[in-house]
Amino acid sequence: MSNVSNENTTGQAMKRMVIGIVVLVAAVALLYLVAGDGFYLWAKAIHVIAVIAWMAGMLYLPRLFVYHVDAEKGSVQSETFKVMERRLLRGIINPAMIVTWVFGLWLAWKGFGFQGGWLHTKIALVLLLSGLHGYLAGAVKKFAEDKNEKPARHWRIVNEIPTLLMIVIVILVVVKPF
16 A cells, blocks of 8 residues: 555544544533433443454454454465454444443543542553553554464463453442552
């Protein structure tokens, strides 16, 4: 792909991102005005929906890598995996993580005043999950450039990390053990 094509694609992606952010902010502002005191519950629902979308992507992306490793570089299959990985990351995982963080931090402030050992631990674990997100985003770039050096076994192990983090986070949120 030429630099002009890359610039156009990047420009279009930026335009879609800005439009998406403006629409989200407008929708949240409208919901806040309409819901009033009920906004907290709406924010919690939006947060949970975003977490589910984020986790779905975080569980699926490493699985795509497992299969991508076995595809011959330059093959139709490899190129298809590249498109799937990029779209999953940009279209689902990245926006879901942003919405999760925005609403999660608001809920932590509004509902708990950032108090509680369980909440501090949860935030630390979500930071770890975000770090894993960054690692996976870097892997998408490496796969796109045909520079992945990790074997399928590595990606199978990485695929388990979001599940383990999710289990502990859900227990912390529901049980609030400390």
